[in-house]
Amino acid sequence: MALDDRKLDVLRAIVEDYVATQEPVGSKALVERHNLRVSPATVRNDMAVLEEEGYIRQPHTSAGRVPTDRGYRLFVDRLSRVKPLSPAERRAIERFMDHAVDLDDVVHRTVRLLAQLTRQVAIVQYPSLSRSTVRHLELVPLSTTRLMLVMIADTGRVDQRLVDLPGTLDADDVADLRRLINEKLAGCALTDTPPLVEALLDEVAPVHRPAMSALSTVLLETLVERKEERIALAGTANLARGLLDFQGTLRPILEALEEEVVLLKLFGEVEPSMTRVLIGDENEIEDLRTTSVVSTGYGPGTIVVGGMGVLGPTRMDYPGTIATVRAVARYVGDLLAQS
Amino acid sequence: MALDDRKLDVLRAIVEDYVATQEPVGSKALVERHNLRVSPATVRNDMAVLEEEGYIRQPHTSAGRVPTDRGYRLFVDRLSRVKPLSPAERRAIERFMDHAVDLDDVVHRTVRLLAQLTRQVAIVQYPSLSRSTVRHLELVPLSTTRLMLVMIADTGRVDQRLVDLPGTLDADDVADLRRLINEKLAGCALTDTPPLVEALLDEVAPVHRPAMSALSTVLLETLVERKEERIALAGTANLARGLLDFQGTLRPILEALEEEVVLLKLFGEVEPSMTRVLIGDENEIEDLRTTSVVSTGYGPGTIVVGGMGVLGPTRMDYPGTIATVRAVARYVGDLLAQS
DNA sequence: GACTGGCACTCACTTATGCGGAGTGCCAGC
DNA sequence: GCTGGCACTCCGCATAAGTGAGTGCCAGTC
Numbered sequence: 001m002a003l004d005d006r007k008l009d010v011l012r013a014i015v016e017d018y019v020a021t022q023e024p025v026g027s028k029a030l031v032e033r034h035n036l037r038v039s040p041a042t043v044r045n046d047m048a049v050l051e052e053e054g055y056i057r058q059p060h061t062s063a064g065r066v067p068t069d070r071g072y073r074l075f076v077d078r079l080s081r082v083k084p085l086s087p088a089e090r091r092a093i094e095r096f097m098d099h100a101v102d103l104d105d106v107v108h109r110t111v112r113l114l115a116q117l118t119r120q121v122a123i124v125q126y127p128s129l130s131r132s133t134v135r136h137l138e139l140v141p142l143s144t145t146r147l148m149l150v151m152i153a154d155t156g157r158v159d160q161r162l163v164d165l166p167g168t169l170d171a172d173d174v175a176d177l178r179r180l181i182n183e184k185l186a187g188c189a190l191t192d193t194p195p196l197v198e199a200l201l202d203e204v205a206p207v208h209r210p211a212m213s214a215l216s217t218v219l220l221e222t223l224v225e226r227k228e229e230r231i232a233l234a235g236t237a238n239l240a241r242g243l244l245d246f247q248g249t250l251r252p253i254l255e256a257l258e259e260e261v262v263l264l265k266l267f268g269e270v271e272p273s274m275t276r277v278l279i280g281d282e283n284e285i286e287d288l289r290t291t292s293v294v295s296t297g298y299g300p301g302t303i304v305v306g307g308m309g310v311l312g313p314t315r316m317d318y319p320g321t322i323a324t325v326r327a328v329a330r331y332v333g334d335l336l337a338q339s
Numbered sequence: 340m341a342l343d344d345r346k347l348d349v350l351r352a353i354v355e356d357y358v359a360t361q362e363p364v365g366s367k368a369l370v371e372r373h374n375l376r377v378s379p380a381t382v383r384n385d386m387a388v389l390e391e392e393g394y395i396r397q398p399h400t401s402a403g404r405v406p407t408d409r410g411y412r413l414f415v416d417r418l419s420r421v422k423p424l425s426p427a428e429r430r431a432i433e434r435f436m437d438h439a440v441d442l443d444d445v446v447h448r449t450v451r452l453l454a455q456l457t458r459q460v461a462i463v464q465y466p467s468l469s470r471s472t473v474r475h476l477e478l479v480p481l482s483t484t485r486l487m488l489v490m491i492a493d494t495g496r497v498d499q500r501l502v503d504l505p506g507t508l509d510a511d512d513v514a515d516l517r518r519l520i521n522e523k524l525a526g527c528a529l530t531d532t533p534p535l536v537e538a539l540l541d542e543v544a545p546v547h548r549p550a551m552s553a554l555s556t557v558l559l560e561t562l563v564e565r566k567e568e569r570i571a572l573a574g575t576a577n578l579a580r581g582l583l584d585f586q587g588t589l590r591p592i593l594e595a596l597e598e599e600v601v602l603l604k605l606f607g608e609v610e611p612s613m614t615r616v617l618i619g620d621e622n623e624i625e626d627l628r629t630t631s632v633v634s635t636g637y638g639p640g641t642i643v644v645g646g647m648g649v650l651g652p653t654r655m656d657y658p659g660t661i662a663t664v665r666a667v668a669r670y671v672g673d674l675l676a677q678s
Numbered sequence: 679g680a681c682t683g684g685c686a687c688t689c690a691c692t693t694a695t696g697c698g699g700a701g702t703g704c705c706a707g708c
Numbered sequence: 709g710c711t712g713g714c715a716c717t718c719c720g721c722a723t724a725a726g727t728g729a730g731t732g733c734c735a736g737t738c
Contacts, residue, residue: 026701039711044702062701062717101560102500140475140491150489150497152479158489160497161441221440236575237593254576365730378682383731401688401730 003053009036010046011055012079015067019315024064069280069314072292076277076318083319085327089117093331100335103127103156107232110308110332115235117324120312121257123295125267126230127155127305127336133189134223139178139215144168149215151222153190155305155336163218166210173208177215180204185219193223229306231260238312252287257311266293267307275322280314290314294321298329300337308332342392346385348375350394351418353386354406358654363403408619408653411631415616415657422658424666428456432670439674442466442495446571449647449671454574456663459651460596462634464606465569466494466644466675468562472528476558478517483507488554490561492529494644494675502557505549512547516554519543524558532562568645570599577651591626596650605632606646614661619653629653633660637668639676647671 003011013034017025027040027047036043047065050056055071058064067075085093096113100106107124114122138150147163169177180203184196197216204212236257239250256262262285266278278293288311295309308329310321342350352373356364366379366386375382386404389395394410397403406414435452439445446463453461477489486502508516519542523535536555543551575596578589595601601624605617617632627650634648647668649660 024701028701040701041703041711041713042709045710048703058702060718062703063719064701135481136479136487138477138479138489140477142474148475148491150477150491152487152489152499156499156501158497158499160491160495162495234597237590237597240590240593251576251579254579258573258576363730367730379730380682380684380732381680384681387732397731399689401732402690403730 003049006036006038007046007050008074008079009034010043011050011067011071012075014047014050014056014065015071015075015079018067019317022315024059024066026064029064067315069282072279072314072318073282076279076322080319082323082326085323089324090327092117093328097331097335103158106156106332106335110328111232111234114308114310114325114328115238117328118310118312118321119235119241120238120310120316120321121233121235122308122310123257123263123266124232124308125264125306126232127153127157127299128229129153129157129159129190129223130229131190131299131303131305132157133187134185134193136186137178137181137219139174139181141169141171141174144170147174147215149218149222155299159222161218161222163215165214169208169211173211177204177208177212181215181219190223194220197223229260229264231263233257233263235310249287249290253291256285256287262288266295266309266311267297275326276309277318277322292316292318294318294325296325296329298333298336300333305336342388345375345377346389347413347418348373349382349385350389350406350410351414353389353395353404354410354414354418357406358656361654363398363405365403368403406654408621411618411653411657412621415618415661419658421662421665424662428663429666431456432667436670436674442497445495445671445674449667450571450573453647453649453664453667454577456667457649457651457660458574458580459577459649459655459660460572460574461647461649462596462602462605463571463647464603464645465571466492466496466638467568468492468496468498468529469568470529470638470642470644471496472526473524473532473562475525476517476520478513478520478554480508480510480513483509486513486554488557488561494638498561500557500561502554504553508547508550512550516543516547516551520554520558529562533559536562568599568603570602572596572602574649588626588629592630595624595626601627605634605648605650606636614665615648616657616661631655631657633657633664635664635668637672637675639672644675 010030013030013036014025017030017033027043030036030043031038031040047056051058051065054068055074056065057068059066093113097109100109107126111122111124114124132153132155134151135154136152138152140148140150142148145165145168147165148160149163150158150160152158181200184200184203185193188196197219200216201209201212236254239253265285275294275296280292281289283289283291283293290313291311292314293309293311295307297304297307299305309325349369352369352375353364356369356372366382369375369382370377370379386395390397390404393407394413395404396407398405432452436445436448439448446465450461450463453463471492471494473490474493475491477491479487479489481487484504484507486504487499488502489497489499491497520539523539524532527535536558539555540548540551575593578592604624614633614635619631620628622628622630622632629652630650631653632648632650634646636643636646638644648664651660
């Protein structure tokens, strides 16, 4: 059954009021606050239809109506326009982000900024190794039998690992190895490196085979296997604000948020410059079924190196949140493009 | 007024019962559960004295007694022995920590381990830069006018910063600079470096003065000013478990926990192998006055490179928590000593 | 003097009962 | 198809009464 325009208006009004007041909204209040040009009784009839279709529901008989997940979905898809950010917000983003000194700082600032602007929980994925390329590999001798391998990715991310050598190497040997691995690997996408690393063994002088072998093992681990993608989180205190939203469910939500693996799922398939909205039930993760997630990919230009987003009660200001997430993601993308 | 032994026994019993049940404890229940060899009436008299002295209090007339912060303090100082860890716990520590691959991993595992074992919020400070020494400085040319400075500390911690050069440098120039700064700075305690960095300017060929100047600015920032000490946090979900403990105060606590500056205060003056217990009111931080913090320093051998601890309701199992924090800190210290 | 049993009292917590109000569904009329 | 009117439902809140754990105090005992 098709919903006529007025019914959609009613739904929109219900969502907006409920989001604002957090209280079930009744027909009378509705006509007063929005200038629907009809009487409460008419609105009630519309509401009955909307309820039948599953877009709203009553917490109990003779209470006002509350949007269902399905109702929010319709609202997000068809009834709302993304609100442009206020100049103040734009300025806040610039002011806050422009002081970032390195990647770590960028990520930290981003996540805190998002949490602050949206007043929800913010989640930012560090630029993912698997989507970046090697900028430089550094070998630092710690002793004659021990190296530290430092990998610098083009996103600015730095990873380091210890390498225990089977034999000893002097400074010149290390320099040779350093030159060699950079020659072969610098500039490659991380995902392309494994065969190149294998090939390295043949390039090296026989004396250095064992060392190279130890090194390449660690290289592979660092470059590929170590998928362990990092996540930054902020604003969990905002969950406690809406205590009404999460009656007894706060605990499992906090627990889910501490599991990095779980969070990474949220960004599973972030698409370039696409904002994704996951509402309540739609969430794969059981414990997050009472929440909504607004997420997007980010990165320099059109490339996506990671995801960021916010998580809050299904009762959230979708247009505002979507706008904020997009704006921040774009800004961080530009920042990464510069460096 | 001195408290005789039995009164102390009563206090101990009250603390233990209250910690276990989370409910005000009455005189009758007390004699039943602990074999104090006296009647409830006698216990009541003792309780009256303890209350007068401020060690316990009644939530309301005709309720059982609850320990005050002062009561916990006495308990911790004089009435409890640190519980030895169970073999299972020891094994858990080893099993969990031995898979750590680098410093980041050590810290992450430590904080999660602590949270899990104590069922509280765990806080671990990354090995602090200011207490460590420079192991190696690396310069990586990103373009002819841009370098990445990577500092490796003896604790395994790695920091990086971008350096924009006023002019251009080729690979050999960079190599020269690298050699120079390592010659002068490697092995120094970070706190000792500022004068050495100043001196660097005179050591360098006049052509490279401007470059060195830019570099030394960043060096100073990285080595010293950048006190921004990092913190890892886990187990915030455990706060929600004791919802009874933190009625409306959960939000401010979560907020305080997100402020790294606040957390660092907790470790302000960690002392070597000293476990510090901060109970309720004793905490400097307003919002954390309803919580207790058990913290200790850690590091290789007797050196302290950072702090770790747990935070929970004042109603916590102090002997168990203290034992766990100590054991984990010692284990991590040993781990750092090895590398 | 220290401990005990007894007893009256206090006060949170629970259950029962009543009431007001917001909101609904339905219907007859325009 | 919209509206005003009306009876009905049920939540939320307040008041009232009952229950019980726990106390403070006192007089009595060892």
